[in-house]
Amino acid sequence: MHLTNTISEYGFISKLFHWLTALLLFVQIPLGFYLVDLDFGKERINFENIHVIIGLSIFYLAILRLLNNFFNPTPKIKTSSFFGQKFIARLNHVLLYLSILTITISGILKKLFNGEKLNLFFKDIQIQDNFDLADQFYDIHIIANYTLIVLLTLHILAVIIHRYIFKENILKKMI
Numbered sequence: 001m002h003l004t005n006t007i008s009e010y011g012f013i014s015k016l017f018h019w020l021t022a023l024l025l026f027v028q029i030p031l032g033f034y035l036v037d038l039d040f041g042k043e044r045i046n047f048e049n050i051h052v053i054i055g056l057s058i059f060y061l062a063i064l065r066l067l068n069n070f071f072n073p074t075p076k077i078k079t080s081s082f083f084g085q086k087f088i089a090r091l092n093h094v095l096l097y098l099s100i101l102t103i104t105i106s107g108i109l110k111k112l113f114n115g116e117k118l119n120l121f122f123k124d125i126q127i128q129d130n131f132d133l134a135d136q137f138y139d140i141h142i143i144a145n146y147t148l149i150v151l152l153t154l155h156i157l158a159v160i161i162h163r164y165i166f167k168e169n170i171l172k173k174m175i
């Protein structure tokens with residue numbers, strides 16, 4: 001297996017980043033919904049800290065993935081089962097990145113405008129609180145989460161539809 005992408009195959013680095021992000025997201029999304037239902041107290045603070053650490057890891061991973069994509073070719077989608085399929089596939093990938101960046105950046109801004117200290121890129125950051133803005137960024141956090149869930153469902157459905165309807169195993173490109 002190549003370390004980096006070729007025009008026909010994803011390399012090890014892309015695959016590793018892809019599955020690490022998937023794994024973290026499958027923990028992070030339920031954790032977020034679980035956390036907001038908890039009563040205020042020690043347990044909630046602990047879970048929120050874990051949520052922030054995992055969230056920031058997903059944020060750094062997204063940046064690394066975009067850099068990796070910038071310096072590497074994107075493997076071509078070989079076959080097209082219907083008109084516009086390649087475009088839809090690429091659009092799904094772009095929107096997945098956009099929703100992840102929106103969720104993580106809005107989460108970061110919600111915490112910062114709450115007046116809380118956050119360690120970003122190895123630097124402690126704290127700004128003047130603004131609770132209205134914190135609320136607005138939290139609304140964005142929630143909307144972007146539902147968008148991500150829809151995009152992920154379509155992403156996974158596409159793999160299943162390709163396998164069973166178009167008889168094409170696209171999953172092997174990513175493993």
Ligand code: HEM
Pocket residue numbers: 014018021022023025065069075077089093094096097100152155156159170171172173174
């Ligand atoms: C069970 C879960 C998942 C499966 C089975 C899966 C499967 C795949 C497959 C087969 C491809 C290659 C598509 C192609 O080029 O034709 C792909 C690419 C991609 N997937 Fe997933 N995926 C999963 C989860 C995720 C998650 C959670 C994300 C969240 C960001 C994601 C984001 C992407 C992106 C952005 C690409 C384009 C390549 C890249 O930039 O890394 N996938 N996925």
Ligand code: HEM
Pocket residue numbers: 025028029030031032033035036048051052054055056058059100103104105107108110111141142145
């Ligand atoms: C892709 C990464 C992330 C996902 C999938 C995610 C998901 C979620 C979800 C589903 C909720 C519950 C929303 C609701 O129904 O009210 C939530 C809440 C929250 N998230 Fe995230 N989040 C992510 C990243 C982050 C980051 C990076 C931060 C901050 C640095 C953050 C901070 C918060 C906070 C403060 C809450 C509210 C907790 C509370 O009300 O006590 N999240 N998140």
